[in-house]
Amino acid sequence: MTAEAASRSPVTALFEWIGRHGLNVFEDVGKFFYILHTTIYWTFRRPFDAREWVRQMVRVGVDSIPIVGLTAMFTGMVMALQTYRGFARFHAEGFVASVVSLSLTRELAPVLASLMIAGRIGSSLAAELGTMRVTEQIDALYAMATEPIQYLVVPRVGATTLMLPPLVAIANGLGIWGGYVIAVGLMGANPMMYWDRTFQYLDLNDVFSGLIKAAVFGLILSVTGCAKGFFTTGGAEGVGRATTSAVVMGSVVILVSDFFLTKILF
Amino acid sequence: MANTRGNDRRVERDGLGPAIAVIDVWKSFGDREVLRGINLEVSRGESLVIVGQSGAGKSVLLKHLIGLIPPDKGHIIIDGEDLTNSDSARCLEIRRKFGMSFQEGALFDSMDVFGNIAFPLRHPATMSEDKIAARVHQCLALVHLEGTETKATSELSGGMRRRVGFARAIAHQPQILLFDEPNTGLDPITSGVIDSVIVEMREHLDVTMVTITHDMKSAFRIADRIAMLRNGRIIAEASPEAFRSLADPYIQKFLAGEPVEEEVA
Numbered sequence: 001m002t003a004e005a006a007s008r009s010p011v012t013a014l015f016e017w018i019g020r021h022g023l024n025v026f027e028d029v030g031k032f033f034y035i036l037h038t039t040i041y042w043t044f045r046r047p048f049d050a051r052e053w054v055r056q057m058v059r060v061g062v063d064s065i066p067i068v069g070l071t072a073m074f075t076g077m078v079m080a081l082q083t084y085r086g087f088a089r090f091h092a093e094g095f096v097a098s099v100v101s102l103s104l105t106r107e108l109a110p111v112l113a114s115l116m117i118a119g120r121i122g123s124s125l126a127a128e129l130g131t132m133r134v135t136e137q138i139d140a141l142y143a144m145a146t147e148p149i150q151y152l153v154v155p156r157v158g159a160t161t162l163m164l165p166p167l168v169a170i171a172n173g174l175g176i177w178g179g180y181v182i183a184v185g186l187m188g189a190n191p192m193m194y195w196d197r198t199f200q201y202l203d204l205n206d207v208f209s210g211l212i213k214a215a216v217f218g219l220i221l222s223v224t225g226c227a228k229g230f231f232t233t234g235g236a237e238g239v240g241r242a243t244t245s246a247v248v249m250g251s252v253v254i255l256v257s258d259f260f261l262t263k264i265l266f
Numbered sequence: 267m268a269n270t271r272g273n274d275r276r277v278e279r280d281g282l283g284p285a286i287a288v289i290d291v292w293k294s295f296g297d298r299e300v301l302r303g304i305n306l307e308v309s310r311g312e313s314l315v316i317v318g319q320s321g322a323g324k325s326v327l328l329k330h331l332i333g334l335i336p337p338d339k340g341h342i343i344i345d346g347e348d349l350t351n352s353d354s355a356r357c358l359e360i361r362r363k364f365g366m367s368f369q370e371g372a373l374f375d376s377m378d379v380f381g382n383i384a385f386p387l388r389h390p391a392t393m394s395e396d397k398i399a400a401r402v403h404q405c406l407a408l409v410h411l412e413g414t415e416t417k418a419t420s421e422l423s424g425g426m427r428r429r430v431g432f433a434r435a436i437a438h439q440p441q442i443l444l445f446d447e448p449n450t451g452l453d454p455i456t457s458g459v460i461d462s463v464i465v466e467m468r469e470h471l472d473v474t475m476v477t478i479t480h481d482m483k484s485a486f487r488i489a490d491r492i493a494m495l496r497n498g499r500i501i502a503e504a505s506p507e508a509f510r511s512l513a514d515p516y517i518q519k520f521l522a523g524e525p526v527e528e529e530v531a
Contacts, residue, residue, distance in 0.1 A: 132374075136369065143364065143368075144389065145361040146389045
């Protein structure tokens with residue numbers, strides 16, 4: 001510790017710490033909204049790189065089906081297992097199917113799928129763009145009169161936002177199926193009744209609000225990943241930092257915005 | 267400031283102003299002043315080499331020329347048009363006059379060599395794929411890398427990466443070529459090859475060139491005029507022959523590769 005730092009009072013040091021971290025938060029928020037607004041601006045300008053959009057949609061959507069499907073299926077299975085045991089205490093096993101389907105479509109599938117995609121795609125967007133930044137590939141794009149936001153960020157953010165709802169729809173189906181397998185196969189529930197109860201209290205609105213949530217989470221996690229990558233500084237270490245913070249920040253923002261979205265949508 | 271202009275290799279086109287004019291450009295990053303009142307002109311067809319120590323502000327100056335970094339104060343005039351006062355669409359148009367080769371090549375690693383060189387021809391897509399292929403072959407021939415079209419950029423050596431970077435920079439037939447430290451990190455033989463490729467490109471293409479380097483051997487090989495940047499200021503401009511005989515003790519030490527006690531002006 002330097003003499004200057006040692007002589008500083010703890011109160012001053014505390015305020016400095018708060019100030020520094022406060023400024024960092026403002027900086028992050030500023031970068032997020034800069035990337036968000038420039039992305040929206042460039043999305044509706046020519047040229048449209050359809051091939052790149054499809055490539056990114058495959059990367060975000062198709063390639064994520066196994067991990068999202070597996071997560072949803074086991075969540076459905078564990079939900080059925082837990083609720084069946086719990087509900088059996090007051091003879092309400094018949095409602096297991098409704099609880100599984102409602103909690104999956106309204107909450108668990110969108111949030112868990114988005115968190116998995118934040119880990120899988122948010123991190124890779126930050127690492128990819130961050131590496132391009134530190135190796136001057138982004139400068140090279142500017143130098144070739146190509147707008148990097150339009151060329152790199154727009155298809156990635158667009159593909160993630162578009163692909164999250166179908167992924168969540170798949171997650172809904174597999175999760176419900178997982179619950180069915182456990183309840184019927186392991187716990188001995190009546191298959192016909194289980195199937196009936198799955199849809200009895202399920203509204204289309206429940207499914208749609210889950211899908212809308214998914215699209216918003218997709219937008220948040222991709223913009224966060226791109227913003228972290230786009231403004232990376234400090235070589236390989238900086239890329240590592242950007243990747244970690246893309247996942248952490250993306251996940252936290254998803255969880256916080258989940259509360260507010262639920263408040264608005266339901 | 268030493269200023270010995272003029273050189274027999276320098277080509278001037280009558281009636282036209284300089285290709286690039288830098289007028290009193292200042293730039294700071296935080297408290298650090300990197301450029302402190304740069305004034306510089308580059309004539310059409312001229313090859314200007316800007317030399318200076320690491321951290322002297324060379325790369326920052328080069329990035330100002332193409333509008334990658336905006337100046338805090340001052341003007342960058344390209345072909346008579348003020349880059350600093352242009353809107354983003356006009357900036358993009360002005361930038362198309364440039365081809366830039368980056369320090370480590372800055373090749374897109376998601377593409378092969380062909381994809382990299384074809385990039386400026388495909389964005390915007392104004393040429394047919396056949397014409398693009400022909401142009402890519404032509405550019406690769408110019409940098410002596412025929413037959414490498416399908417190679418991944420990760421398979422290339424340092425020298426080859428630079429040359430593919432050159433080919434990409436010249437693909438869209440720019441009027442001005444910028445080279446950012448083309449020899450850094452290369453062995454003397456490869457470095458010589460890079461210099462001769464630059465000289466050849468100069469002979470075959472009708473371009474203005476600005477190169478930044480700290481390698482004086484390379485500077486003498488490719489320059490019509492050398493400018494010395496120190497502490498954010500141009501301290502000398504001269505033809506290569508005149509540059510060698512400049513009396514400034516700092517320049518003499520720089521040429522001899524001797525340590526110098528860095529003064530902070």
